[in-house]
Amino acid sequence: MTAIHVTSEIKPLKKVLLHRPGNELLNLTPDTLERLLFDDIPFLPVAQAEHDEFAGILRDNGVEVVYLEDLAAETLDQDPAIREKFLKQFINEAGIGTEKYKELTYQFLDKIKDNKELILKTMEGINVNELPLEARNIENSLVDLVSEESNFIADPMPNLYFTRDPFGSIGDGVSLNRMYSVTRNRETIYAEYIFNFHPDFKGQVEKYYDRYNPFHIEGGDILNLNEHVLAIGISQRTCADAIEMIAKNIFNHPNTKIDTILAFNIPVSRAFMHLDTVFTQIDTDKFTIHPGIMGPLEVFEITKGKTPNEVSVKEMKDELEHILAHYLGLPKVELIQCGAGDRIAAEREQWNDGSNTLCIAPGVIVVYQRNNITNDFLRAKGLKVLEMSSAELSRGRGGPRCMSMPLIRED
Numbered sequence: 001m002t003a004i005h006v007t008s009e010i011k012p013l014k015k016v017l018l019h020r021p022g023n024e025l026l027n028l029t030p031d032t033l034e035r036l037l038f039d040d041i042p043f044l045p046v047a048q049a050e051h052d053e054f055a056g057i058l059r060d061n062g063v064e065v066v067y068l069e070d071l072a073a074e075t076l077d078q079d080p081a082i083r084e085k086f087l088k089q090f091i092n093e094a095g096i097g098t099e100k101y102k103e104l105t106y107q108f109l110d111k112i113k114d115n116k117e118l119i120l121k122t123m124e125g126i127n128v129n130e131l132p133l134e135a136r137n138i139e140n141s142l143v144d145l146v147s148e149e150s151n152f153i154a155d156p157m158p159n160l161y162f163t164r165d166p167f168g169s170i171g172d173g174v175s176l177n178r179m180y181s182v183t184r185n186r187e188t189i190y191a192e193y194i195f196n197f198h199p200d201f202k203g204q205v206e207k208y209y210d211r212y213n214p215f216h217i218e219g220g221d222i223l224n225l226n227e228h229v230l231a232i233g234i235s236q237r238t239c240a241d242a243i244e245m246i247a248k249n250i251f252n253h254p255n256t257k258i259d260t261i262l263a264f265n266i267p268v269s270r271a272f273m274h275l276d277t278v279f280t281q282i283d284t285d286k287f288t289i290h291p292g293i294m295g296p297l298e299v300f301e302i303t304k305g306k307t308p309n310e311v312s313v314k315e316m317k318d319e320l321e322h323i324l325a326h327y328l329g330l331p332k333v334e335l336i337q338c339g340a341g342d343r344i345a346a347e348r349e350q351w352n353d354g355s356n357t358l359c360i361a362p363g364v365i366v367v368y369q370r371n372n373i374t375n376d377f378l379r380a381k382g383l384k385v386l387e388m389s390s391a392e393l394s395r396g397r398g399g400p401r402c403m404s405m406p407l408i409r410e411d
């Protein structure tokens with residue numbers, strides 16, 4: 001069985017990776033929102049109900065849903081040595097300063113015998129108060145005496161429900177990403193362990209990029225246009241150096257069919273953090289687009305260079321429609337504007353991920369219900385629009401595409 005197979009954004013989705021938001025959202029506070037990349041605090045029970053509705057829509061449409069937390073727990077179940085290695089690495093990457101606290105955190109986590117519970121705890125974050133007070137011996141430590149009791153020893157990872165970003169499926173492989181922010185860099189550890197040690201993935205997934213590389217790239221910027229062409233956003237989250245590096249890795253790889261990468265240079269802003277916040281494919285010849293990027297957008301074509309260490313780059317001067325039609329081999333494509341051409345509706349709905357659709361078959365998309373202007377417009381254009389509730393999940397600034405990582409799509 002194939003572990004990963006994704007050569008498009010629209011072909012029937014067969015298997016997808018989600019993460020059900022958990023207690024990590026309860027550990028968001030006004031002081032940490034900015035650092036943890038949230039704009040408000042979601043109400044957890046409603047966020048979970050909305051997420052279950054999302055998973056339900058996918059299952060009702062024939063998609064197998066697997067959860068990050070389950071795969072990660074099954075990975076640790078393989079061997080106590082893997083569990084130990086994971087715990088040590090988690091602690092090292094959590095930014096815990098002193099040896100004493102590393103040791104106490106290890107003992108605290110190692111007491112959790114059930115691996116699913118352990119994984120969820122690593123995601124949730126660890127408050128200093130959870131460690132036994134006697135062992136902390138606070139009178140003898142300057143660090144303790146000046147620390148606040150509300151301090152996190154290990155921060156929560158509230159962005160985990162955006163499974164689109166820590167890695168990106170490309171063909172039969174992945175880009176295991178180095179993330180832009182400190183908080184999100186910790187998330188990729190789960191994927192690393194799953195790809196290295198989970199029996200369904202181990203030895204079966206090509207790695208085109210690694211989390212230890214120096215340049216940042218995130219899955220929300222990676223779009224599979226077809227088996228030969230990949231689009232990657234140059235954005236707040238993905239830098240040009242990373243795109244050059246992954247391009248060389250892909251072009252020099254013996255088993256990939258990708259020969260062209262289109263780099264889409266989009267303005268750097270919080271609202272447009274990834275390419276998929278302003279642009280997604282929804283049908284063979286249709287895309288959603290936020291009108292706000294249509295002026296500033298630049299597109300570059302990257303192909304194999306003269307030597308394995310080089311790539312060849314050229315700027316595409318044509319209209320976006322023509323560029324896309326050319327690479328997809330179609331007479332024309334349609335760009336459908338978020339907000340149905342109304343500038344205020346476009347900005348409001350883009351902010352709540354109106355252009356961030358998950359396409360589960362050509363012309364069939366999952367969207368946030370709250371973006372009613374865009375959704376009605378998409379219906380009028382002939383798309384089958386499956387709406388999901390979105391009052392709480394949208395506070396994390398990501399929509400149905402960000403909340404899902406396709407593992408298998410039909411060819």
Ligand SMILES: NC(=[NH2+])NCCC[C@H](N)C(=O)O
Pocket residue numbers: 036037038159162164165184219220221273274276277396397398399401402
């Ligand atoms: N692919 C996406 N657009 N993901 C959205 C991620 C949102 C998340 N709060 C972040 O800032 O990282």
